[in-house]
Amino acid sequence: MHIFDILNETYSALSANKVRSGLTMLGIVIGISSVIAMLAIGQGAQSSIQSSIQSIGSNLVLVTPGVQRGPGAFVSAGRGSAKSLTIADSDAIKAQISSIKNMAPEVSGRYQVTARGQNTNTQVVGTIPDYQNVRNVQVAEGSFVSTQNVQGGSKVAVLGPTTRDDLFGVGAEAIGQTIRIKQVDFKVVGVTVAKGGSGFGSQDDMIFIPISAAQRYLSGDQYVTTISVSAQDANSTTQVQQDITSLLLDRHHIKDPNSPDFSTLNQADIASAASSITQIFTILLGSVAGISLVVGGIGIMNMMLTTVTERTREIGLRKAIGAKRRDISLQFLMEAIALTFFGGFLGVILGWLVSFVITYFGILQTQVSLFSVVLAFGVSAAIGIIFGYYPARRAAALNPIDALRYE
Amino acid sequence: MIEIKDIIKTYTTGDIKFDALKGVSFKIEDGEFVAIMGPSGSGKSTLMHILGALDTPTSGSYYLDGQDVSSLSEDALADIRRDHIGFVFQSFNLLPRTTVLRNVMLPLVYDQVPSEERIKRSEEALKAAGLDEAHFSHLSNQLSGGQIQRVAIARALVNNPSLILADEPTGNLDTKTGEIVLGTFQRLNEEQGKTIILITHELDVAEHADRIILIRDGEMVSDSKQHEKKIINLNSGGKA
Structure with missing residues (x-):
């Protein structure tokens, strides 16, 4: 047939x-x-x-403070609440660890922010210019926090697009305007590019200010809340993570590696x-x-x-x-x-x-x-x-x- | 030519053995019109299955055109049926919802005949079976009983078989249509020299053949020439 x-x-x-x-x-x-x-x-x-995950940066290792415990007390204030990391730690990481491409310390916290009668509660990140490279932050208008800003402790702010929309209206001109964070006036110098917010907190609802200004006017101390390190490539993230751990254990004089006063997080681990x-x-x-x-x-x-x-x-x-x-x-x-x-x-x-x-x-x-x-x-x-x-x-x-x- | 010798067919159901055929022998020459007659249960259906290469005997030999078919495999039997035998059944067995032409063509499909030749040969067969050309493209379920049986006869003819085996071909037809079908067989036998074996239990039907073989209880009782067979004149008969 x-x-x-x-x-x-x-x-x-x-x-x-x-x-x-x-x-x-x-x-x-x-x-x-x-x-x-x-x-x-x-x-x-x-x-x-x-x-x-990639939008928060590439080949990222995050260093955050550990658990804060009162002497002899068992009350924990939660991870990251301890004040154990300093600018000196971050400088040491930058100076002593190889295969690092970029790194940026940050001092962040949530604050009520007001501008011309509008107000919002958002994440304020005090940082340095390298933060742009570590966390893939692009500036749409104006400029990012500059080295001079950091050195001089300038009261300038770069807004995320969502924050800009919340404070000044959707797509409004924000550069040159003034916003008030914790009773301190900051001048808006830039707006970042929208990343599309999903996953680990919207990257668009943020305000960036110089780290020196954040320490002086907002947190009032010398500690940092996160150190973001980007390794040279995906293969070296684990090595960088280990190096940072041993460096900081040494710097903080901690003998038992199982109870550090900080923790490190590898982006590759999150991704996998x-x-x-x-x-x-x-x-x-x-x-x-x-x-x-x-x-x-x-x-x-x-x-x-x-x-x-x-x-x-x-x-x-x-x-x-x-x-x-x-x-x-x-x-x-x-x-x-x-x-x-x-x-x-x-x-x-x-x-x-x-x-x-x-x-x-x-x-x-x-x-x-x-x-x-x-x-x-x-x-x-x-x-x-x-x-x-x-x-x-x-x-x-x-x-x-x-x-x-x-x- | 057909020659069977000492055909025995035994059916076994559990421990019970039943001899449907107990040693039947006869010879049928090319161009004969033979009726095999017998009451139901006589073994004539079993004989027809063996003659039609649908089944093989338990013992004995069956020569069809000089070839021993009694011990062939299932697929080899299929080839024998396709090339040497045309079947006409009591219940017609046309494919439903299928055109007359396609029904007639079916044996040629299994013979891998090219499509143009199929149509040509099917039309010739339908004409030989006496069906009006107007019905060729009708669906098989749109025809009357007599017309359906003519389509079935055409299907049996289309492969140009050496033997046409008709199993109670008039059983589902009224007397008048039945006579037309029998007349068609007579005409094919006389005009085209086809060998036809007619299986029936009615003497009235068997009397249309030239020779009657009578089977009873698995044995051949008589084998007689008919000197005055009933002749159907199709031209005076009108159409089915």
Whole structure:
């Protein structure tokens, strides 16, 4: 039997019972489209989380103070609350540790900020010009905190775009205006570029001031709250983290490395933890979708078994006029494969549409990968063969005499 | 030419053995029109299955055109059926919702005949079976019983078989349509020299053949030439 004849038979058999073929195909359509959509959502979530981790800087090692404990007391004020890191520590890190690209200490805290009758509560970060390089901060208008500002303790401020919108109105001109933080007037000299805020606190709702001004007017002491260090490359972050730890242990005269008065955080660790979480989610979503695909495959098998029973006499006739086992099994296998193939094709389109809609409405930036499309097609063809094989074999094994007599 | 010798067919159900055929032998020459007659349970259906290469005998030999078919494999039997035998069934067995032409073509599809030749041969067969050309593109379920059986006869003819095996071809038809179908067989036998074996339990139907083989209880009871067979004149008969 020619392949063209088989396809012809397949077409007439499937179109003879359009509703049943359509419903059976729907099972595969739903299965394949959910696999595609779920994988796209998983990939989208992964890249969204990765990009928000990358937006806080690249190859970053963060040094924060440890837990503050009163002498002999067991009351903890929480991590990062201790005053144990100083500008001197940060200078030492810069001077003594190799493979550092940039580093910036910061003194930050949340304050009520007012300007021309508007007010907001936001993160105020006192820092140095290198902060721009460490944390990927770009300036949209004006300039960032300069070295002169830091040396002179100038009362200047650079606003994040969200803060600017909150204080002066959306897109308003802020440069040259004055804002008031903790009863001290600061002059706005710049506005940063929006990073798109998600994940670890919005990077857009912030105010940057010189670190010297922050210590003098806001915190009132010589301590810093975070030292951000960017390593030269991704491979050296771990080494940098270890070097900083031993340097600071030494500087702080701490003999037991298990109870430091500071802690270090490696961006690569955060990224890999986040990526393993999203991977687990992708697998979870994918397997739920995979189950629906298997259910769709069982639907195909069910339909094919019904078809074989219904068409027993036809099978008998075909055998009587010279069809071999192979002709019969190919014919029925082809019907199952055609159902799954077209179901798979429609499923890919539907899955792609679903992820397009999710992206379009800004819920998540999804990515339909070629891999998932190929996977879906492969799986649907495999399901056709696996779930069509048994009914086809059953049809082929029918005895022509019994089949012709079948009522 | 067909020659069977000492055909025995035994069915075993559990411990019970049943001999459906107990050693049947006969010879049918090319161009004969033979009726195999017998009451139900006589073994004539079993004999027909063996003659039609749908089944193999438990013992004995069956030569069809000089080839021993009694011990062939399932797929080899399929080839024999495709190349040497045309079936006409009591219940027609046309594919539903399929055109007349495509139904007739079906054996050629399994013979991998090119598509143009298929159409040509199917149309010739339909004309030989006496179906109006107007019905060629109709769906099989739009035809009357007599027309359906003519399509089935055309399907049996299309592969140019050496043997046409008709199993109770008039069983589902009224007397008048049945006679037209029998007349068609007579005409094919006389005009085209087709070998036809007619399986029936009715003497009235069997009397249209040249020779009647009577089977009873798995054995051949008689084998007689009919000197005055019933002849159907299709031209005076009108159409089904």
